[in-house]
Amino acid sequence: MTRKELIEQIKKKQSFLCVGLDSDLEKIPQHLLKFEDPILEFNKRIIDATKDYCVAYKPNIAFYESMGEQGWRTLKATLDYIPKDIFTIADAKRGDIGNTANMYAKTFFDTYNFDSVTIAPYMGEDSVTPFLLHQNKWGIVLGLTSNKGAFDFQFSELKSGELLYEKVLKTTASWGTDENLMFVVGATKAESLGSIRKIIPSHFLLVPGVGAQGGSLAEVCKYGLTADCGLLVNSSRGILYAGNDLHFAEASTKVAKEIQQEMSDLLQMI
């Protein structure tokens, strides 16, 4: 999907919501366990319940990988079920030397046909650029993450005066464009978004951490919204597990719709 197409979807749906498919056999409603592939059934119902209110889906690859071969079958079937006008993100956080990074890009872009993959930056340029060479595909590089561990290294102050994550954003941005590169910036670090927008004014940001992790949508928009929106805000557990009975899908619709309506209001700011 191109940047232009993504922006069109955001305007049309008045939403920049990404639904994280962190689908967990231990958390889905019990009545789905009778199906041959309970996670696929769950995902299909969540997709049906939320597709009018979101512009992206983000399967968390760990949850599928942990089920072995069956998990990869479920992932493929889930991808096939997602409407073609919705952006897809493989939340895989891969990062390895060039020939291996090429293999990972092949996996997610060719074998599974995702629009984008999340990437860890620690190994530098040759671990990132192989993801930027595929037409209409995206690399989404970790900038500043939403977890407690972000403080261990990402906020390290460099001799130059920069923080490490600022150097990561600036350096990585020089390897691609705002048409093939996005960054992960956690919603729990909304106060950093102002200075981040000075470094990368036009790149889309994938923002996890709203909902279960405690980030505020209004704060994220205050500092992060651009003329093209420039945000994909993710919610996983808050939507997936909004309900846990026969009517769980309606509960997910309700939460997704509420977020979309808040987003629609916030989009009036631009």
Add this chain to the structure above:
Amino acid sequence: MTRKELIEQIKKKQSFLCVGLDSDLEKIPQHLLKFEDPILEFNKRIIDATKDYCVAYKPNIAFYESMGEQGWRTLKATLDYIPKDIFTIADAKRGDIGNTANMYAKTFFDTYNFDSVTIAPYMGEDSVTPFLLHQNKWGIVLGLTSNKGAFDFQFSELKSGELLYEKVLKTTASWGTDENLMFVVGATKAESLGSIRKIIPSHFLLVPGVGAQGGSLAEVCKYGLTADCGLLVNSSRGILYAGNDLHFAEASTKVAKEIQQEMSDLLQMI
């Protein structure tokens, strides 16, 4: 596998060689393509050819993942074929928030029964510690990698005077022990091993970059060898693709045996 058992294997075989199973359909001998699972056939022959000369195997997960479901079947069958007294490393370079890191640990330690997984440190403590809670299993954290991109961030000079990779080694070491934590240090950075050994004197290091990437085994040992050996030196392409005809396995044996003999000599230093 425990540290004690690993050290026993190293002494017994007079080797600290790890064979990287970066098995690639485009590079294996053509005559294997007639088999139903050519990569598995290749891996079995490489394992038979090298198992007397190495103490670890390291499948590069990207190469299996890129083949979809079939790749994961091949990975499982390869793991089952590796003799139980040989240490196994899932070279996956995973790293994500706590609940996701738990899923990755479950994948590699439970579903696939690996002894260890490589981990990217960028997301900090809660992305690493879930790998350290499994009995006799190991997390192997990226310290200083062997690729060109290592210079982009890992060598960043911090305000404290440390380099980023030194902070990563020191901080990460405090989250575990030398019985559940190893570090990746590239052979192409052998001159850094002296200062690295001051930070982590007793941890095992997984050292890629000897062979195709140009690192020297003697240099690595000069600076990195400890009283318990403390090294697992990896070779992938140099062994896997030593030959490319009907006698490829013999060619792999020859290269692995040569490395083992050099290692045996180097082990006399301790």
